[in-house]
Amino acid sequence: MTATSVTPVFAVGDKVEILRSQNTKDTNYNGTVAEITGFSTKGWLKLKCHDGKSATLKPDWVSLKQSAPVETEAEVDEVEAPVVEAEAEAAEVVIAAEPVSDEVQSKTPPEPEVATEDKSIGYFKFSCNSALFAKTIAQVRRVIRTMSIHPILSNVKITADAETRRVEMVGFDLSLGVITSFLATEVPVGGSYTIAVSILSDILSQLPEGTITLERNESSPKAKLTTANGVFEISGIDAYDFPALPIPTTNVTTLKVTSKLLRVGCGSTLYATSTDQTKMVLCGAHMVFRPEGKFEIAATDGHRLALYRADINSATNIETDQHLTVPARSLHEVERYLAKDEAMIEISYESSNSSGPSIVQFKLEEATIVTRLLEGDYPKYNELIPKKFQREIWVERLPLIGSIGRLAVLAALKTYLVKISVEAKKITLYSEDDDTGSGTEAIPAEVSGEDIKIAFNIKYISEALKSIATQEVAIKVNGPATPVICTPLNGYDIVALIMPVQLRS
Template sequence: MKFTIAKADFIKVLQRIQGIVEKRNTMPILANVLLDASDGKITIMATDLEVFIKDSSPAKVTEESSVTVNARKLFEIVKELPGDIIDVASGKDDKVTLKAGKARFNVMGLPSKDFPVFPAIDETVMKELDAETFREMIDKTSFAVSTDETRYNINGFLLESGSGRVRMVATDGHRLALISREGISIDAGSKEGVLLPRKGVMEMKKVLDEKEGTFLLGITQKNAVIKRDNTIIITRLLEGEFPDYSRVIPKDNDKDAIAVRGDLLSSLKRVSLLSTDKIKGVKFNFSNSKLVLASSSPDIGEATEEVDVEYPYGELDIAFNARYFIDMLEALSDEKVRISLKDPLSPGVLRPVNGEDYTYIIMPMRL
């Protein structure tokens, strides 16, 4: 294998795959990136067996072949090579040589035949979607995804489509985030919804973050795939059943408090500084068109702050995890938010004042 490539192009495709490469030493080949030089381009592939990525970049190919080499080390070398052009070659011993200016690196590789096969793609299920819309749906729900690996069915996002609307839902059992968008749909086959793993979705989002425009999304029985320009990412779907989120959303929270989002966010950040590090609990006291936030830590002290709100009801004391509440407020961009409550032991609901497309549920705490 021999090819010449612009350093900037090589860095771009190698950087894109770094988050997918397997970091654990379970299978040495998974720490590698597959380099395939053919048809006037270099194609790269990486996987951890759950997420697969394929990308390509123009190159001057003088000898077609393929090889695998350590992805992290290759990326580090390419970034530090001098000049703007890099010559890459490999021989029968799978050793990869990189030359630029007066620098030369020889890096041991592994045979490309040992690299996992990239899954086949069914182009017929691909649908064109707006990148900004899908990116927004991820941003407004990703903070609620569970990181508890024993609860695999909530280690990702539920994606549903029907009646010209797409919903994305995430929960960790303490909070739930839901966003829906009208006028778009996906083809999930016979399934009402699919479970997308967090890692795969966040890697997809990196590609969507690069520019505005559209991309292709497809769902099969086992995988979800996105395609944008030369980049293809495939992620295995999670197995299991997502909780019935419709049962979690309170229907009878009849006490609404309306607050300026930025003011509440700033106050909550300040007051939470003196909450205990482990549980981050903050008391919310609603009464007479005001909200008093309070926190305390036995070893440090206490803090209170008053926030103006619209609240024409009797006094209500409730406590929430400040970090969870802050996450919800930061995910929104609306000027005002509506906090719907029932009593100190029932979940709170947070929505924008002007819209029902976002719904956030947060469980109360006992303090």
């Protein structure tokens, strides 16, 4: 015989222990004892808490602590026992619940419908512009893994605030989280719910621009999207199961940099990060903040190195160098929001142990991004950069990139090389393959030092040149088997280091 669980029958006056509060962030009521003062028509328990405030909770969110004393008929005649109603000013918490059995409902008098209140977990309603909603949810969708082992992490958490009329959306994969919001037209009922992001985003992206309404109430476990021409019902999960983002709260250090500084830093380095998960620390970019107001960001995959250095031009309030290794995926997400050059970006982190920070938060104009940092010692990249060079080449960047791209068509797939012959007043590029053919191009250049022949992996030299956004670049060389660096002329402090490919005689 299969065992079945039995929901206890509660009565007015029973003492119950609250096992789970409505708000996961406010656990003050968990473990406290409350008294049942009545029931809703849905069979939910109305409670008077220890501090005098009232709450309405699901029957399975409490445990019977003490039954009310049984009254005799004489006692009932002598004492009139009205149901204790919540005081008008008391904050009432409403939770969506499954109806209890008919037996329980038959023993209790009818009660008015429970009104939903702002910031309830399950219910909300707001109206907004469809294009604005679609744009905002598309930003959050990028960080959500639709095939997560935790179903709720495939959802977007939507919170509507009736006071501010702001609708906040959160996407989180336990490593990277994005919080963004927009201003709704109206928010009659505030609250939170989570909805499958892929379904909601796909519907919104195909709607014509106009006013739409998204709501969820006690009449249905699904969210209802009402448009000018139809209605969609989308399944979701209550928001109290959605994990909280690890926002830095204790021992927090906050640094400010301009949007332009961070955008140039990311754009000139992230291409060099590794994709090899066995070397996890190399899958991120290493950021260093120095007390004297210096900033640098570096990335390497073991074959090349990218480095950007700049002055922060603002007070740092730090006494020692601060090191943060941020996953490349997270910085790519930050990069999407770095539009206005002079906008200030707040970078906050907390040092929870001796090994350094574990969480960092980027507070941007349109979003807040929280990410876990990569652990491990980052390579001492400054020691890899040669101090002196025997040869230096000054050349226009775009013609060189174009020439390399054309020769790449003929490059052998196995080696994918371009050979460069450095001579006075020009450099000659050459590529060949037995199956596809060969090609040669010459580009004017200013050369200092002796002639040399050198070869590069086409991908490495192309990405290094593309990361430097100046008209001319300097290519500094010592020998055919030593590190080569590319730097901008009259521009940012950027170093792109690549190792040449050693050719057989």
